[in-house]
Amino acid sequence: MKREELVGYLDRLLEPGKFRDYCPNGLQVEGRSEVRRLVAGVTASQALLDAAVACDADAILVHHGYFWRGEDGRITGIRRQRLGTLLQREINLIAYHLPLDAHPEFGNNAQLAKLFGWQPEGRFGEQDIAWHGCLSEEVPLGVVVEGMAAALGRQPLTIGDEMQSIRRVAWCSGGAQGYFEQAIALGVDLYVSGEISEQTVHLARESGVAYLAAGHHATERYGVKAVADHLAATFGLDCRFVDIDNPV
Template identity: 75%
Template sequence: MKREELTRYLDNLLDAGRFRDYCPNGLQVEGRPEVRRLVAGVTASQALLDAAVARDADTILVHHGWFWRGEDGRVTGIRKARLQTLLRYDINLIAYHLPLDSHSEFGNNAQLARRLGWLADGRFGEQDVGWLGRLETPLTLAALTERVAVELQRAPLAIGDGERLVNRVGWCSGGAQGLFEEAIALGVDLYLSGEISEQTVHLARESGVAYLAAGHHASERYGVQALAQHLGQRFGLDCQFVDIDNPV
């Protein structure tokens, strides 16, 4: 299919124009006009670019792309090497950040809920990126932590009483620890995100609301994977998800 057809479809599907984001969403680097083989991954790192080259991909689809607000815009060093790889092999780079966190079916938060068996029933936070819901069956924090570890293939950091019973939950993938205080006010028993800050520990201890830091990468593997699978089924594209290991 044509590159413009794919990007137009993704922009509409993910409602990309609705979001005030920290980076451009959609096509970030222009490559070949025809899309046949797509490699999907969490972050447009050099390792993912090399994997795309090895697979003779013409397009890369990621959650974490380039050109972040406030970063140094000079194309030198690592930035030069990354961009040079795409230009040398004429590969498209397509990235969706907040739109891929938020989407009700293919988003990171939707996919987390599906994997963990959580029943979503609300949104919160700026631009409604945070999700609210409940467990199918209440679990202790210790049991829930073990389930998250199995499903996400990474042991999360749990702050709270392991024997506390958890039913109401709030979550937002990636670096959304800043939504924790709002989740507390909304009456959750537990909040899950990818990262944790020093002050987050004190909020959890003093509020009695448990906090699970499940890993930024670990909590954001599944949105882009689900989206790539959808594109393959809908358009007959060769879509491959490549998971570049990241311990955080």
């Protein structure tokens, strides 16, 4: 598959032009023109680059790429090593940030709803990134926590009484604790994100709305994997998801 064909298809699928983002979406580092094998992962860390080199990948697809707004633009140290690996091996780096959170089918939040069996009802937050909906039935918070821990392979940090009833839920993958007040205003019983801040704990306790911080990495594994699986099914492309362990 030609690089231009692959990137063009992803741009049409994920529609990055609709978003005001903190980084460039799409092709970030140009490699070889022919893509036979693609490695997908959450973040373009050196460990993921090394995994791509080890399996002779032509392209890497990630949620967290490079060139974030406000960063020092000098190519030194770790940045030099990462870019050097890509350029020396002629590996394409393709990244989609907010578009991969928001996509109605393959996005992180859509995939979380699918994983946990939640029924989406609407969106809120910056550029309608966050989602809200309901569970199939009212259950204690402890049951939600247990199911989430089993699905994600990690125990979420829980703020709330495990016996309190949960039916309406709002969620947003990654570092989305800033949407909590908007979620409370929607009348939900529970808010789920990847991270939590110090002040958010007090807001949860005082509002009575439970909060689960399930891990930034853990909540953002599923979008990029879903896109990679879609590419494999649609084009017969050799796509491999590599999960680099990250406790955050």
